[in-house]
Amino acid sequence: MSIEKITLGYWSTKGLGSASRQMIIYAGAPLIAKIYRLIPKLENNSLIYDGSEWHEKDKIILKKKNSLINLPYLQFNEAGKEKIIAQSITCLTYLGKKFNMFGENSKEELDCNQFLQETVDLRNIVTRFAYTHFENEKDELNEASTVFNQVFEHSNAGKLQKFEHWLSKKNNSETKLFLIGNNISSPDFNLFDTLELYVEFLKYYKFVKNIISDNFFEQLGFPLVSKFFLNFKTLPKMQKYFDSILYKFPYTNKSAKFGSGKNGITWDHNKEIDSTPEEIIIE
Numbered sequence: 001m002s003i004e005k006i007t008l009g010y011w012s013t014k015g016l017g018s019a020s021r022q023m024i025i026y027a028g029a030p031l032i033a034k035i036y037r038l039i040p041k042l043e044n045n046s047l048i049y050d051g052s053e054w055h056e057k058d059k060i061i062l063k064k065k066n067s068l069i070n071l072p073y074l075q076f077n078e079a080g081k082e083k084i085i086a087q088s089i090t091c092l093t094y095l096g097k098k099f100n101m102f103g104e105n106s107k108e109e110l111d112c113n114q115f116l117q118e119t120v121d122l123r124n125i126v127t128r129f130a131y132t133h134f135e136n137e138k139d140e141l142n143e144a145s146t147v148f149n150q151v152f153e154h155s156n157a158g159k160l161q162k163f164e165h166w167l168s169k170k171n172n173s174e175t176k177l178f179l180i181g182n183n184i185s186s187p188d189f190n191l192f193d194t195l196e197l198y199v200e201f202l203k204y205y206k207f208v209k210n211i212i213s214d215n216f217f218e219q220l221g222f223p224l225v226s227k228f229f230l231n232f233k234t235l236p237k238m239q240k241y242f243d244s245i246l247y248k249f250p251y252t253n254k255s256a257k258f259g260s261g262k263n264g265i266t267w268d269h270n271k272e273i274d275s276t277p278e279e280i281i282i283e
């Protein structure tokens with residue numbers, strides 16, 4: 001019996017679609033990545049971002065099937081019926097349950113839910129910053145320092161110390177390190193994807209001295225988060241994603257100040273054209 005294809009619709013960026021794309025590929029299910037582009041355009045001498053590839057086409061059609069339609073969305077067949085769901089965390093929960101990557105019992109399932117929300121909080125701090133356009137560089141660097149402190153400070157107020165503390169309570173003799181139990185689950189993908197965005201941030205704003213080595217989180221005093229991150233990169237089933245064009249996508253969309261272009265820089269609409277295809281199939 002062939003495995004059903006799963007469609008994941010999202011912009012031509014990693015953003016909120018990336019962790020779901022990774023999960024589908026990891027599970028070995030055929031992925032149809034529907035891609036919508038946000039096109040920067042000059043209108044009356046000011047820059048606007050045209051999202052009509054989504055807003056004026058598929059969104060109108062899919063809204064008839066799901067009033068809550070948004071990006072990302074998942075479209076799949078279940079028991080012969082077509083289903084469409086929106087909300088990134090609902091997509092990750094659905095995929096986790098479908099692929100047995102949502103904990104082994106009810107306690108672990110609750111932990112998966114907690115960690116999905118915790119990873120949302122972690123991601124939101126840098127995303128809010130990324131989409132802010134500052135008056136000047138000084139303001140940008142000040143705010144980057146605030147983000148850095150909020151995430152990396154070691155007091156109980158810091159966001160990342162929660163993950164380090166949680167991992168320190170686990171039995172770390174296992175060579176593989178996951179958030180919940182001994183097996184991979186949905187929040188692992190969301191944490192990994194968010195950590196990659198922070199790596200880009202740390203390098204771009206020079207918060208880490210050694211950018212050659214991959215152990216950024218260890219350099220900042222989070223050895224177990226670092227172990228989790230480095231371990232995730234070596235997982236054999238992740239390699240297909242790393243080899244794909246999806247992994248090369250920028251983190252944020254064209255309208256973002258940080259991460260919309262290569263290596264954290266802002267997308268340069270004068271020089272660059274987004275030629276991402278409408279559909280990327282990974283089988």
Ligand SMILES: N[C@@H](CCC(=O)N[C@@H](CS)C(=O)NCC(=O)O)C(=O)O
Nearest residue numbers: 015016059070071072086087088089
């Ligand atoms: N809470 C939602 C947020 C979704 C959202 O804000 N999507 C943005 C991209 S990150 C979008 O452009 N949506 C398309 C739309 O509003 O139609 C989720 O987690 O999926």
